[in-house]
Amino acid sequence: MPTLLHIDSSPLYGRSVSRQLTDAFATQWKSSHPNGTVVDRDLNATPIPPVTAEWVGAAYIPEEARTPQQRELLALSDTLLAELEQADEYVFGVPMHNFGVPSVLKLWIDQIARVGRTFSYADGTPKGLLTGKKATFIIATGGIYDPQTQMASFNFVEPYLRSVFGFLGVTDVTFLTIGGTAALNYGQDRDAFLAPHLQAVQTHAQAI
Numbered sequence: 001m002p003t004l005l006h007i008d009s010s011p012l013y014g015r016s017v018s019r020q021l022t023d024a025f026a027t028q029w030k031s032s033h034p035n036g037t038v039v040d041r042d043l044n045a046t047p048i049p050p051v052t053a054e055w056v057g058a059a060y061i062p063e064e065a066r067t068p069q070q071r072e073l074l075a076l077s078d079t080l081l082a083e084l085e086q087a088d089e090y091v092f093g094v095p096m097h098n099f100g101v102p103s104v105l106k107l108w109i110d111q112i113a114r115v116g117r118t119f120s121y122a123d124g125t126p127k128g129l130l131t132g133k134k135a136t137f138i139i140a141t142g143g144i145y146d147p148q149t150q151m152a153s154f155n156f157v158e159p160y161l162r163s164v165f166g167f168l169g170v171t172d173v174t175f176l177t178i179g180g181t182a183a184l185n186y187g188q189d190r191d192a193f194l195a196p197h198l199q200a201v202q203t204h205a206q207a208i
Contacts, residue, residue, distance in 0.1 A: 002036040004029050005087035009043045009105040010095045010140070017140040017181050018093035020194065021201050025091045025136065028205035039083055043104040048076065051110045059114050077111040084112055089134045089208065090170075092161075096141040100156045109164060118168045128169020134208060135173045137161055138201065142182035176200060 006026045010016035026038050058070035059077075066074075084090075094101055101109075112118055120127050137158070145155035158175050165173060178197045184190055 002033050002089065003087045004033075004036060004038045005041065005083050005090045006038055007041045007043060007090065007105075007108075008093040009102040009108075010093055011044050011102070011104075012095070013044075016093070016095065017178055017184070017194065017197075018095050018138050021138045021140075021176075021178065021197060022091050022093035024198050025138065025201050025205045028202045029089070029091070029208075032206050039087060041080075041083060043102075043108050046076075046104075046108075048104060048107040048111060050107060077114060080108065080112050081114065081117050084118070084130060084133075087133070089136075091136045091138065091205075094137055094139045094157060094161070096139065096145075096155070096157050099154045101160060113164070113168065126167060128167055128171075130165075130169040133170045133172065135165055135170050136204065136208075137173065137175050139175060139177045140181050141177065141179045144179045146177075146179060174204060176204065 004026060006022060008016075008019050008022055010018045013019065026040075030036060030038055052073075054070075055073050055077075058066060058073045061070060092105075094105060097103070100106075115121070118129050120129060139157055141155070141157075143151055145151050158177070162173060162175075165171075176197070178194075181193075184193060
């Protein structure tokens with residue numbers, strides 16, 4: 001039975017373009033996989049602490065040797081990792097914040113990038129352990145950052161996510177970018193603006 005992990009990182013909720021599109025993706029995916037399971041993870045509703053020296057120390061100690069306090073430090077990370085490991089496919093809603101990913105998504109990445117769980121250096125070179133997964137990143141940007149545009153070099157979202165997830169072993173990735181969402185703040189009709197993007201998202205969800 002396939003499982004989709006649906007992760008949102010926008011703080012805007014009902015006004016969020018990325019949330020509306022990940023919802024459409026998940027709905028279409030569920031329709032195409034009636035026996036499948038969708039697991040929702042809202043990063044704005046999940047208190048995620050920053051990584052500390054104690055957390056790093058606990059992560060590098062073998063599980064059987066950890067103290068109760070160290071196990072508690074890693075409890076959230078273990079929960080988030082279980083969601084990643086059990087899912088076959090991922091869909092991420094990612095608004096661009098200051099040319100990069102939202103802070104809550106970076107905190108989540110810090111919790112799941114763990115030696116021995118999502119990557120290893122067993123043979124002296126890095127090896128991603130999240131293999132056989134598919135990921136779709138739905139990115140919403142206020143401006144236009146397409147390749148060959150004047151602002152393309154300011155887009156650190158796709159390169160960062162491609163690099164991080166590739167390092168963790170997730171190389172079957174699709175990026176669907178909705179640029180120019182700032183127009184919605186200046187009278188652009190939301191339904192008309194989103195129509196082609198909704199179609200692209202639903203088509204992709206149906207195909208995978």
